[in-house]
Amino acid sequence: MSHDPNAPRFRVRPPAGWVNDPNGPFRWRDRYHLFHQHNPEAPVHANVHWGHVSSPDLAHWEHHPIALTPTPGGPDEAGCWSGCVVDDDGVPTAVYTGVDRHHTGLGTICLARAVVPDDETLTDWKPLPAPVLPGPPAGLDVTMFRDPFVFRSGGRRWAVVGAGHADGTPSVLLYDCDELTDWRFAGVLLDGNDPVAADVFGDKAVGWECPQLFATAGGEWVLVLSLWDGHPCHTGYLTGRLHPSADGGLSFEARTGGLLDHGRDFYAPAVLQEPDRALMWGWSWEAREQSEVDGAGWAGVLTAPRVVDTRPDGTLRVVPAPELELLRAPEPFVSAPRGPLPLPRSYDMTVTARGRTTVRLLRSASGAELTVVLDPDEGTVTLDRGDWPRSRPDGSAPIVVRAPAEEVRVLVDGSLVELFVDDRVTVTERVYRRPDDVAELEVTGLAGGVTGWELITRTAE
Numbered sequence: 001m002s003h004d005p006n007a008p009r010f011r012v013r014p015p016a017g018w019v020n021d022p023n024g025p026f027r028w029r030d031r032y033h034l035f036h037q038h039n040p041e042a043p044v045h046a047n048v049h050w051g052h053v054s055s056p057d058l059a060h061w062e063h064h065p066i067a068l069t070p071t072p073g074g075p076d077e078a079g080c081w082s083g084c085v086v087d088d089d090g091v092p093t094a095v096y097t098g099v100d101r102h103h104t105g106l107g108t109i110c111l112a113r114a115v116v117p118d119d120e121t122l123t124d125w126k127p128l129p130a131p132v133l134p135g136p137p138a139g140l141d142v143t144m145f146r147d148p149f150v151f152r153s154g155g156r157r158w159a160v161v162g163a164g165h166a167d168g169t170p171s172v173l174l175y176d177c178d179e180l181t182d183w184r185f186a187g188v189l190l191d192g193n194d195p196v197a198a199d200v201f202g203d204k205a206v207g208w209e210c211p212q213l214f215a216t217a218g219g220e221w222v223l224v225l226s227l228w229d230g231h232p233c234h235t236g237y238l239t240g241r242l243h244p245s246a247d248g249g250l251s252f253e254a255r256t257g258g259l260l261d262h263g264r265d266f267y268a269p270a271v272l273q274e275p276d277r278a279l280m281w282g283w284s285w286e287a288r289e290q291s292e293v294d295g296a297g298w299a300g301v302l303t304a305p306r307v308v309d310t311r312p313d314g315t316l317r318v319v320p321a322p323e324l325e326l327l328r329a330p331e332p333f334v335s336a337p338r339g340p341l342p343l344p345r346s347y348d349m350t351v352t353a354r355g356r357t358t359v360r361l362l363r364s365a366s367g368a369e370l371t372v373v374l375d376p377d378e379g380t381v382t383l384d385r386g387d388w389p390r391s392r393p394d395g396s397a398p399i400v401v402r403a404p405a406e407e408v409r410v411l412v413d414g415s416l417v418e419l420f421v422d423d424r425v426t427v428t429e430r431v432y433r434r435p436d437d438v439a440e441l442e443v444t445g446l447a448g449g450v451t452g453w454e455l456i457t458r459t460a461e
Contacts, residue, residue, distance in 0.1 A: 004296040006415035006432045009346055010327055010455050012036065012061055012281070012302040014051050018043050019300030021210060022281040023050060024085030025272035028092055029120035031056055032272075034281065035067055035094070036302060037082065043286075043299035048079035050094070054121065058279075058305050058323040060457070067125050068094060068112055075100055075108045075131045082147040082210055082268065083110075086157075088180050091117045095159070095180065097146040098131055107146040109133035109161070111180060128181075136173065137185045141166040144207040144228065150177065151213050151273070153242055153250060160189060164207025164228065169193060172211045172223070174249055186249035190223065190238075196254035201236055205229050212271040213242075213252075214278045220310045222278075223252060224260060224269055232267045235260040235282070239314040256314040262401045263383075263419075264394050266303065266428035279321060280306045284416055287390040287430040303428060304411055304418060319423045320411060324348065328453035337447040343439040346413040346455040353406055355446030361410070362388070365436040372419065374405045381405045381421045388431050401425045406448075413455065 013019055018039035026033045031054045038051030050068035053061045068080040076098030083096030092114040097107035108131035115124035136142035144164035151158055159175045171191035176184040192198060192205065205227035212224040221242045227233040238257035245251045260269065261282065269282040282303045286293050293299045305321040328348055334341055343361065351359050353374040362370035368387030375381070384398040401421055409420040419427040433439060443450055 004298070005345065007296070007298065008301045008413040008416045010059075010413050011304060011416060012053050013298065013300070014038060014040070014063060016043070016297045017041060017299075018045055019051065019298075019302065020045065020048075020283050020285070021082045021268035022270040022283060022302050023082050023096065024094055025270055025279065025281060026085040026087075026092065027272065027274065028087075028122060031120055032058055033085070033122055034061075034302070035085065036283075038066065040066065043293050043297060048081060050080050050096070052123070057326055058321050059326040064121060064123050067122075068096065068127065071127060074098070074127070074129065075110055076127065077101060078103060080110075081107060084149050084270070086150045086180070088113070092122055093180060094125060095148050095150055097148065099146075105144045105146075105164075106135050106142070108135060109148050109183065132181050133175070133183045136161075136163065140188075142173075144209075145173075147210045148175075149210075149212050150180075154244060158186070158250060159183070160211040160213055162207065162209045162211050162226075162228075164205075165191075168203075168206045170205045170208040170225075170228070172208055172225070172252075176249070187245070187247065189250065190252050190254065194254060196240070196257060197238060200238065200257035201225075201227060204233055210268045210270070212269065214271050214273045215242075216278065216310045217276070218310060218312075220314065221252065222308065222310065222316070223254070224271065224280075226268045232285075235267055235269060237316060239310050239316070258315065260316070261426045261428050262399060263426070263428035264390065264392065264399075265430045266426075271308070278308045280308050280318075282428065284428055284430060285392075287392050288432050289391050292432075301416055303416070304413075306426070315424070317423050318420065318426050320409065320418075320420060324411075327455045327457075329456045332451050332453050334441060334450055334452045337443045337450050339442060341441045343412075343441050344454040345439075347410075347452050348455060349410045349412075349441075349450065349452030351408050351410070351443070351450050352448035353446060354448045357443065357445035357447045359408075359410075359447075359450075360442040360444075361412070361439065362431070362433065363438045363440065364388075364434070370431060372408060372410065374408055376405045379403065379405055381408055381419070381425070381427075383419060383427055383429065385429065385431060390430070399427055399429070401427060
């Protein structure tokens, strides 16, 4: 692993190179498998492969050889882009976007099968020589086409594919793929003209990437969308009902939605539907200068796994996966509000507030402070990163989210900062410590309690 002090140690990230979208979270033989976009040669977005890790418990990850590699002269010669992994009659099968050297935003849908499906490590994969879908349907003027996600409804297997059209309308295309090698276009599941989608997202996107569609325990469906405006923009969600349509396809009736994460460094989440829950990982990109990235030799990290569900009003409930507690040290480093206290590089901390409470996490040589302010009376939580700028164009202004603001869980792993506000709102940001920064905890105001654990490497219990 990198010796860069800002490198996350406990989240999924290969030792070097580039990482972007998480792909194909999959449960097989009592292990979790997670794939991701990966350039093994340099910390830049090029030469995209599928990296591969697995875990028995969502906390301790083992790196495996690269799963998918571009095939010279093949449909994925310019990159194995995003997709999913499904169990196809006992054979783990990757369903992914292949791009060739001539692509202009239009991918093909490719398959690769595990060579030894009984091997729990799933280290060998063989791509099919030709795509199962060479491109988008004719007549819809599609200019962006990528990121298949396969799901089940009504006893059949379906897929959604992210799309954008020449007139600037984003959409999700639906396919019947009950037989994975035979795809039938089943219509536009939803587009940006839908009144709920238009109200929630406005005209922020010209394409919807990485669609993920999953059911909750209460029968609600959640459609996750990564908003593309020529560059990655935001990640949002819509909740609603999935109905059979008159033409034999499906229709999605949205009722509400919102931003999936209110930070500026979260994109392209992938979902694993389990029998009793849905797990989600996102990509957190770098927000520092490319010269610093080049010096570090790595770029990108996947977030902590999150459990996602819906409330009765259709809004999302998002919490860290409980398995993350396996990373906690046996004893907390703080168990009550107190004065300045050194903070470790990686920690898991919960703060409750009876009134306005300020939590300082970092102090610069100039005296600036990185703070989280909980204000239950105002119903807000504010992340103010002060003197820690971001290199990306959306800047470093304070982030204010509306929530009951009585509890915040703070997960910090190197430069990756994830806030979970009352299990209603998440904020993901990258904050890079400088050599003269002081990482220390100080809580002022009406805190009800502070408990924090250093993250350490432990044997799964």
